[in-house]
Amino acid sequence: MTGPLSPDIVFPVGREEKRAFLLQAVDGLRDAVRDSADEAERTRTLPRSLYQAIYESGLFWMKLPEVLGGAEADPLIQMEVIEALARVDASAAWNVMIGSQSIALPAAWLPDAAVADIFVDGDFPVAAGSLMPSGIGVPEGNGFRVTGRWSFASGIRHCRWVNATIRVEKPGFEDHELRRVVLPTEDVTIHDNWDSIGLKGTGSCDFSVSDHWVSGDFSWAFSDKPQRGGRLHLLGLPGYVAYEHAALALGVGRNAVDLITQRAKGKERGFGSSLVSGRAAFQRDLGRFDIELIAMRAMVFELFGEIWDGLPSGEQPAPNQQAQMRSAATLATEVALEIARNSFRYAGGEAVYSSDPIQKCWRDLTTASQHFLVSDTAYEHHAKFLLGHEDADAFG
Structure with a gap:
C-alpha cells in the first residue's frame, strides 16, 4: 500500500480495550469482505479496495510491536480476530494473518537503520513473506548475494516489502545458517502462478531474485533475538x-x-x-x-x-x-x-x-x-x- 497508516488509528493499551478495538475492526469489514469475495475468487487476489479497507482498519498491525505504533496483541486476541474474519471469508483472514506476521517480523528483528527505512516518515507498509528456505545466500561484504524462488507469498501484489528465508553458503562449512532477508517488492520477480483449488483470493504467488545483493542490515538469523517488542516476539x-x-x-x-x-x-x-x-x-x-x-x-x-x-x-x-x-x-x-x-x-x-x-x-x-x-x-x-x-x- 502507498499511504501512511490512518492518523485516527491509535491502539488502546489495555487488553480488553485492544481486543474490543480489533474485533470491532472485523465487524466493520464484514460487508466489504462479503461483497469482494466473488471478485477475489475470480482474480485470484483480494481486490485493491478490500486491501485498502483492511489496511485502514489497522488489522495488519495487530502483531506489530507497540513501540512502533502497533497493537502487539496477545495470541488469544489474535486468534479471536482471525477466527471471526475467517467465518466471513478464509482468503481475507489468511491475508490478514500472513500480512500481520510478515511486517511484524522485520519490525521486531531488524536493526534500527533498516526499520527506519521501512517505516520512513511514519509510513506503515504491508509486507508478504515465504518461510521455507528456498534460496541461497553467499556472504559478500556487509551482506549476501541472494538467488532463489519462493512460493506462497500471499498478498504480494499489494505489498511494498517481502521476506524470504535463505540458506547461507560458507566455504568449508557443511551446515548452512538459516536467515531471513527483506527486499523491496519492486526488486523481485512475481510469478503469476497462483491458480489453486482453495484460498483462491489470497494471491499467493511465487517470487524470485537472481544474484541480488541484500545488505546485512536487512537480514537476521533464525537464532537471533528480537531487537524490539515484548514477549509476543519470543x-x-x-x-x-x-x-x-x-x-x-x-x-x-x-x-x-x-x-x-x-x-x-x-x-x-x-x-x-x-x-x-x-x-x-x-x-x-x-x-x-x-x-x-x-x-x-x-x-x-x-x-x-x-x-x-x-x-x-x-x-x-x-x-x-x-x-x-x-x-x-x-x-x-x-x-x-x-x-x-x-x-x-x-x-x-x-x-x-x-x-x-x-x-x-x-x-x-x-x-x-x-x-x-x-x-x-x-x-x-x-x-x-x-x-x-x-x-x-x-x-x-
Missing part, C-alpha cells in the same frame, strides 16, 4: 504462527456448520422430497460437528493460553511446548476440514458449482491443510518429545 517457531492456523481453521469450520445448518432446513433430496434436516443421520452428524468445534476451540485456547500465561520473562516456550502448539493447530485443521467435507456431502448437487459457499469452505480448508506447519510431521515430532528421542524437532 514465541519462536512454530509458536509464533501456529495459533494463526488454528484460528483460521476454527473460523472456516464454524462457517461451514452455519451454512449447512441453514441449508438443511430447506434442502430437499430424493424422490420423496424429504428435508435433509429431517434425516437422523444428518442430525447426528450436525450435533457432532458442533460439539467437535466447541471442543477444538476450548482445547486450542486453553493450550495456547497456558503456554502464554506461563512464559517466563525473556524466554521462549520449551521445545516440547512448541510441538504441542503445532500439533494443536494440526488437529484443529484436520477436524475443521472433515466437518467441511461432510457438510459439502450433505449440501447436495448445488454444491458442485464453484460459486457454492459450502464448497468454498471445503476447498479453502483443503488448501490450508497442505501447509507444512499443519502436516503429519507435527504429530511425529510431538511423539518424539513424549518418547524422549534426541532428534525431536518441533518444526521438523
Whole structure:
C-alpha cells in the first residue's frame, strides 16, 4: 500500500480495550469482505479496495510491536480476530494473518537503520513473506548475494516489502545458517502462478531474485533475538504462527456448520422430497460437528493460553511446548476440514458449482491443510518429545 497508516488509528493499551478495538475492526469489514469475495475468487487476489479497507482498519498491525505504533496483541486476541474474519471469508483472514506476521517480523528483528527505512516518515507498509528456505545466500561484504524462488507469498501484489528465508553458503562449512532477508517488492520477480483449488483470493504467488545483493542490515538469523517488542516476539517457531492456523481453521469450520445448518432446513433430496434436516443421520452428524468445534476451540485456547500465561520473562516456550502448539493447530485443521467435507456431502448437487459457499469452505480448508506447519510431521515430532528421542524437532 502507498499511504501512511490512518492518523485516527491509535491502539488502546489495555487488553480488553485492544481486543474490543480489533474485533470491532472485523465487524466493520464484514460487508466489504462479503461483497469482494466473488471478485477475489475470480482474480485470484483480494481486490485493491478490500486491501485498502483492511489496511485502514489497522488489522495488519495487530502483531506489530507497540513501540512502533502497533497493537502487539496477545495470541488469544489474535486468534479471536482471525477466527471471526475467517467465518466471513478464509482468503481475507489468511491475508490478514500472513500480512500481520510478515511486517511484524522485520519490525521486531531488524536493526534500527533498516526499520527506519521501512517505516520512513511514519509510513506503515504491508509486507508478504515465504518461510521455507528456498534460496541461497553467499556472504559478500556487509551482506549476501541472494538467488532463489519462493512460493506462497500471499498478498504480494499489494505489498511494498517481502521476506524470504535463505540458506547461507560458507566455504568449508557443511551446515548452512538459516536467515531471513527483506527486499523491496519492486526488486523481485512475481510469478503469476497462483491458480489453486482453495484460498483462491489470497494471491499467493511465487517470487524470485537472481544474484541480488541484500545488505546485512536487512537480514537476521533464525537464532537471533528480537531487537524490539515484548514477549509476543519470543514465541519462536512454530509458536509464533501456529495459533494463526488454528484460528483460521476454527473460523472456516464454524462457517461451514452455519451454512449447512441453514441449508438443511430447506434442502430437499430424493424422490420423496424429504428435508435433509429431517434425516437422523444428518442430525447426528450436525450435533457432532458442533460439539467437535466447541471442543477444538476450548482445547486450542486453553493450550495456547497456558503456554502464554506461563512464559517466563525473556524466554521462549520449551521445545516440547512448541510441538504441542503445532500439533494443536494440526488437529484443529484436520477436524475443521472433515466437518467441511461432510457438510459439502450433505449440501447436495448445488454444491458442485464453484460459486457454492459450502464448497468454498471445503476447498479453502483443503488448501490450508497442505501447509507444512499443519502436516503429519507435527504429530511425529510431538511423539518424539513424549518418547524422549534426541532428534525431536518441533518444526521438523
